[in-house]
Amino acid sequence: xPRPLRNSYxxxxxxxxxxxxxxMAIQSSARKMLSLSEIYQFIIDHFPFYxxxxxxxxNSLRHNLSFNDCFIKIPRRPDQPGxxxxxxxxxxxxxxxxNGSFLRRRKRFKSIRKSYGAMxxxxxxxxxxxxxxxxxxxxxxxxxxxxxxxSPRHPFAIESIIGSTEKHLASMNSTExxxxxxxxxxxxxxxxxxxxxSTSLTTNAVNTSSLYHQTDLWKMPANTTYLPPNVNLPVQNxxxxxxxxxxxxxxxxxxxxxxxxxxxxxGMLFH
DNA sequence: AGATGTTTACAGTGAC
DNA sequence: GTCACTGTAAACATCT
Numbered sequence: 001x002p003r004p005l006r007n008s009y010x011x012x013x014x015x016x017x018x019x020x021x022x023x024m025a026i027q028s029s030a031r032k033m034l035s036l037s038e039i040y041q042f043i044i045d046h047f048p049f050y051x052x053x054x055x056x057x058x059n060s061l062r063h064n065l066s067f068n069d070c071f072i073k074i075p076r077r078p079d080q081p082g083x084x085x086x087x088x089x090x091x092x093x094x095x096x097x098x099n100g101s102f103l104r105r106r107k108r109f110k111s112i113r114k115s116y117g118a119m120x121x122x123x124x125x126x127x128x129x130x131x132x133x134x135x136x137x138x139x140x141x142x143x144x145x146x147x148x149x150x151s152p153r154h155p156f157a158i159e160s161i162i163g164s165t166e167k168h169l170a171s172m173n174s175t176e177x178x179x180x181x182x183x184x185x186x187x188x189x190x191x192x193x194x195x196x197x198s199t200s201l202t203t204n205a206v207n208t209s210s211l212y213h214q215t216d217l218w219k220m221p222a223n224t225t226y227l228p229p230n231v232n233l234p235v236q237n238x239x240x241x242x243x244x245x246x247x248x249x250x251x252x253x254x255x256x257x258x259x260x261x262x263x264x265x266x267g268m269l270f271h
Numbered sequence: 272a273g274a275t276g277t278t279t280a281c282a283g284t285g286a287c
Numbered sequence: 288g289t290c291a292c293t294g295t296a297a298a299c300a301t302c303t
Contacts (some may be wrong), residue, residue, distance in 0.1 A: 084275050
């Protein structure tokens with residue numbers, strides 16, 4: 001039986017960014033993906049601060065979901081009616097945070113495919129300038145990090161976040177008290193939250209089709225070959241009893257359709 | 272209509 | 288001072 005998340009913030013604003021809060025919510029779910037309203041509910045349930053001014057922070061949260069590549073959108077299946085899509089975490093977004101602290105990210109996560117796609121666009125806004133600069137950094141980082149990256153790739157478990165933050169705040173001599181859950185390090189293999197996305201990342205097709213966005217998969221050539229959907233990526237992860245039972249593979253079964261035979265109205269694939 | 276998602280803009284903050 | 292990240296607001300489009 002999962003233990004409820006404990007926190008000691010009361011009505012004070014938690015020291016977590018919306019990205020961290022959203023990642024916590026997603027990671028705490030059994031299928032590693034949540035609808036927008038479920039993300040809202042998780043935050044409200046666990047952090048009383050966010051029971052106020054909901055319109056304000058929910059707008060910010062939606063902005064973060066759309067703007068940050070670490071979040072990926074998964075369309076609903078036709079037999080799962082409801083508003084909006086599901087949101088999950090990009091499989092490669094684990095190394096975003098500095099020294100495991102979730103108070104501030106080390107750098108903005110940028111998906112490789114989107115990055116390549118963005119190269120052809122003219123940067124006109126401040127964000128675009130930032131993205132272009134980040135792109136150059138990321139493109140340089142891709143190779144070195146893939147060769148020499150020993151950091152956990154999925155650090156978004158709640159207790160991982162809170163535990164890391166506890167260390168961070170302790171180092172800052174914070175007077176805020178934490179009640180972190182006990183940590184236990186477990187090495188295991190974890191598949192990615194979004195099979196469709198991760199699988200596409202692991203196919204040779206991506207190497208030659210890096211410009212394709214998730215929602216553009218239907219544009220891939222009909223002879224594109226895909227690896228089986230349950231491609232497991234070896235990662236180290238830290239989890240507790242709270243998440244252990246849900247730490248493994250999501251029940252999302254991706255389906256790939258080289259031809260647009262099962263497109264949603266918005267051009268996304270059913271899974 | 273209301274919820275959801277995208278985009279632009281800008282100010283604040285911390286690290287370097 | 289610059290850069291990167293974050294939070295907020297707002298306009299707009301799309302979907303249920």
